[in-house]
Amino acid sequence: MSGRKLALNGGVAVRSAPYPPWPSLGPGDLDRVSDILKSTHWGGGGEAVEAFEEIFAQYHDASFGIAVSSGTMALELALHALGIGPEDEVIVPAHSFVATALAVSRVGAAPVFVDIEPDTYNIDPVRIGEAVSDRTRAMIPVHFGGVMADLDRISTVASDRGISVVEDAAHAHGAEWYGMRAGGIGTCGIFSFQNSKAMSAGEGGILITSDETLAARGRSVANAGRLPERGWFEHFEIGTNLRMTAVQAVLLGCQLERLQDQVRLRETNFRRFADGLAEVEGLELQRAPAGAIVQTRYIVPGRVDEKRFGLGRDEFVAAVQAEGVPVRPFYPHPLYANPVFRQVRHRTLPCPAAEQATRDSFWLPLRLFMGTPEDAADAARAIAKVHRASRPRPAFPTNGSAAG
């Protein structure tokens, strides 16, 4: 038993065992990677990459997939293939990994930062409407932590005004919106396979779409401006080399086979974790909108209400970490506060919810939900223990007036 004394104050931690490592290999992965290494086709453009593009796109309800070197490059490629450039504006959420906004600047357009919803941590569809100008060409909703952004409300705003929707699904491999999968619902979608992501090849990314013209343009740009059925040394676009290697594609193919089971495992473990917090006041986990029927729990954000919980966010993070749970503070500032945006063209709408999240929010990593339900329950026990030790003491009268 860990007792009541906080590990931070010299007590015994709730958990001493580490959570499962991530990323990790499955049985058979090494054999398939070694087969490709024994062949002479290590690079992009061959059968292994084509097979992965096809099954990944199909799994996410899209007709075409273009596997590339990173999620960042997939975003740039998407915007480039949509013909977005100088003079254009692209709406992005105030909180995401910086690539969501930098990709916009990299194609010469201006990111327009829009507030998040305080409870879902996703871009606020109401605020999107207020951010649209006659220069708006696209918006990039991020399915934060693997909870789908409200694509019904977002696409209403977008289609009324002819604006493309690029889903940033870097957190959302296998997430579902009313039975349709992330990335395949908007004009196009992108995923990341960077080291920490729910499918990983160390680095990597993919652009998926069902728009044939967009796919053809993207494929050509990612492959030095080549066209299918034309010569290797014939170049028709100002392209570049974004190709994913065969080694990455094979590793990712193995992981796609496990994805659905892993998403289910995380959801089961997340439920157990959330149930364990039922008695804890002043702590709110990310909410999913009704249409978000499958969450990937890539990261699980939440917030601490200092008055009700009894601790501020930073003290909460320190105390829970000491109990053996890898919790981290939320982003230190909204995207627009990064120094780079002092130098580049952008617009920022008022973002009180994004600002608030930098002060009171935290997140839990995927690894925490990749073990047993008991492992996940430990994290709830740690938080409950910190809460018991910290919550404001009830006030009782100290003079004789209440004695009866």
Ligand SMILES: *Cc1c(COP(=O)(O)O)cnc(C)c1O
């Ligand atoms: C990781 C990530 C990206 C970019 O992916 P990389 O593969 O690291 O370039 C883009 N958007 C979001 C929301 C991400 O988390």
